[in-house]
Amino acid sequence: MQLLAIDNFINNEHVPPIHDSYFDTFEPARGAPHAKIPNSSKDDVERAYEAAAAAFPGWSKTSRAERASILYRIADLIDARREEFAQAESKDQGKPVELARIVDIPRAASNFRFFAGKILHSLEEAGDLPGVGFSYTQRMPIGVAGLISPWNLPLYLLTWKIAPCIACGNTAVCKPSEFTSLTAYLLCSVLKEAGLPAGVVNMVFGTGMGAGQAIVEHPGIPLISFTGGTVTGSKISVTSAPLFKKLSLELGGKNANIVFADCDLNLAVSTSLKSSFSNQGEICLCGSRIFVERPLYESFLKGLIEGAKALKIGDPTKKDTNMGALVSKEHWDKVVGYIELGVQEGGKIEYGGRKPSSLEGDFKNGYFLEPTIISGLTPACRTMREEIFGPVVTIYAFDTEDEAVRLANDSEYGLSCSVWTENGRRARRVAGAIQAGTVWVNTWMARDLRMPFGGMKKSGVGREGGEHSLEFYSELKTICLAD
Numbered sequence: 001m002q003l004l005a006i007d008n009f010i011n012n013e014h015v016p017p018i019h020d021s022y023f024d025t026f027e028p029a030r031g032a033p034h035a036k037i038p039n040s041s042k043d044d045v046e047r048a049y050e051a052a053a054a055a056f057p058g059w060s061k062t063s064r065a066e067r068a069s070i071l072y073r074i075a076d077l078i079d080a081r082r083e084e085f086a087q088a089e090s091k092d093q094g095k096p097v098e099l100a101r102i103v104d105i106p107r108a109a110s111n112f113r114f115f116a117g118k119i120l121h122s123l124e125e126a127g128d129l130p131g132v133g134f135s136y137t138q139r140m141p142i143g144v145a146g147l148i149s150p151w152n153l154p155l156y157l158l159t160w161k162i163a164p165c166i167a168c169g170n171t172a173v174c175k176p177s178e179f180t181s182l183t184a185y186l187l188c189s190v191l192k193e194a195g196l197p198a199g200v201v202n203m204v205f206g207t208g209m210g211a212g213q214a215i216v217e218h219p220g221i222p223l224i225s226f227t228g229g230t231v232t233g234s235k236i237s238v239t240s241a242p243l244f245k246k247l248s249l250e251l252g253g254k255n256a257n258i259v260f261a262d263c264d265l266n267l268a269v270s271t272s273l274k275s276s277f278s279n280q281g282e283i284c285l286c287g288s289r290i291f292v293e294r295p296l297y298e299s300f301l302k303g304l305i306e307g308a309k310a311l312k313i314g315d316p317t318k319k320d321t322n323m324g325a326l327v328s329k330e331h332w333d334k335v336v337g338y339i340e341l342g343v344q345e346g347g348k349i350e351y352g353g354r355k356p357s358s359l360e361g362d363f364k365n366g367y368f369l370e371p372t373i374i375s376g377l378t379p380a381c382r383t384m385r386e387e388i389f390g391p392v393v394t395i396y397a398f399d400t401e402d403e404a405v406r407l408a409n410d411s412e413y414g415l416s417c418s419v420w421t422e423n424g425r426r427a428r429r430v431a432g433a434i435q436a437g438t439v440w441v442n443t444w445m446a447r448d449l450r451m452p453f454g455g456m457k458k459s460g461v462g463r464e465g466g467e468h469s470l471e472f473y474s475e476l477k478t479i480c481l482a483d
């Protein structure tokens with residue numbers, strides 16, 4: 001079978017990698033190669049950097065209105081090609097196409113629309129100091145940014161970086177995950193069609209150790225926005241520190257989902273099914289540690305198991321499929337390894353744990369895994385402490401509010417948390433005590449792009465979103481005019 005071959009995108013042109021090296025990427029639902037991806041090297045990164053550096057002086061001087069109008073056009077073009085993007089995202093990543101249709105792709109378009117509006121309407125500071133002078137700030141673009149993204153929400157997370165980066169007048173060298181390059185590739189044609197000048201956004205495809213590392217090491221790239229695993233984030237910090245790069249790190253999580261006995265049980269169960277198993281549990285914000293107040297434990301667990309049984313797993317192109325395939329064989333092995341570890345650590349599999357038996361045809365070779373619920377573990381177990389990043393949750397009963405907060409905070413991560421209660425005072429108390437960048441009360445995954453987003457502890461460094469993205473993607477200068 002002829003595989004789709006993609007190329008790098010540099011200076012608004014599709015160019016093959018300099019050393020003509022490619023690797024296959026797999027379709028997770030069928031476990032078979034479906035595209036050839038450039039295995040870009042340091043030389044390709046250099047070429048992309050040169051294009052981005054050459055484009056910077058012109059782009060950084062464009063008006064905010066000009067930049068915003070291009071961003072709005074990009075958003076409209078993504079919307080117009082939503083189905084094509086959704087199909088590509090699903091084929092490449094394994095997720096249900098319906099999820100890509102309603103979450104990934106529209107949210108990618110709204111990233112551009114939001115930052116177009118944000119840059120148009122944001123105002124810098126100014127202050128009068130009578131008898132001394134008048135000060136004001138000027139927001140300056142920084143230069144060429146390195147934007148490195150993961151495979152779980154490929155287009156959504158890449159555009160979360162590209163949109164504010166170019167809205168602020170920077171240019172970029174982007175590297176999507178080697179597992180999911182297709183929608184980034186489709187985006188290139190959208191950028192060009194929207195009128196983005198050559199060199200403003202360059203896309204270099206390849207591995208983390210190859211192209212990714214070369215971007216981080218490049219002395220001409222002063223800022224890096226990275227979303228991915230905590231171990232990679234740590235390596236990037238070490239490489240960047242002597243170069244004094246501006247870094248934004250959005251890293252892993254092991255998020256708590258705290259369910260109090262006074263919650264709306266139906267809503268807590270139906271939303272917890274989503275926070276546990278959406279996108280096969282491959283969302284950094286998934287609530288993989290479920291803590292339930294003891295009086296509600298049995299009925300919550302029963303509801304969760306019934307809900308998990310009803311989820312349809314298989315052909316990601318079917319509209320009613322709830323769960324697709326995990327992104328790769330390696331990742332499937334890792335997640336299954338954690339389920340085995342959970343059993344060794346004394347856990348009981350309440351539901352799931354295996355490859356579904358209902359798969360037919362080519363899908364039998366896909367990386368599918370049942371939604372899995374494990375009980376009986378203690379919070380010290382590795383299964384309850386390490387990020388699994390798959391459709392696996394642990395469930396544990398607690399007795400008091402203090403204990404729930406202690407359990408939730410007993411983690412080296414601090415990305416997000418959901419709290420389920422109908423008691424408003426408790427909601428405020430618990431939300432205030434939780435060590436996580438985002439706390440949802442009676443909901444999950446609701447996003448307001450004006451709000452800061454990021455993690456505490458090993459879940460990240462810095463915040464993006466709204467004003468915080470402008471802070472990251474620009475330098476603020478204070479200018480003082482004497483009276």
Ligand code: NAD
Nearest residue numbers: 149150151176177207208212213228229232250251252284
């Ligand atoms: P990863 O760290 O393996 O890879 C992320 C990206 O970094 C990829 O593009 C990869 O090629 C690149 N990379 C790898 N090594 C590199 C290096 N040495 N230098 C430069 N780039 C390098 O992560 P992943 O497996 O793609 O994604 C899953 C992880 O991402 C999970 O831990 C998940 O929690 C996290 N994540 C976090 C958020 C967030 O907002 N906090 C969002 C999504 C995913």
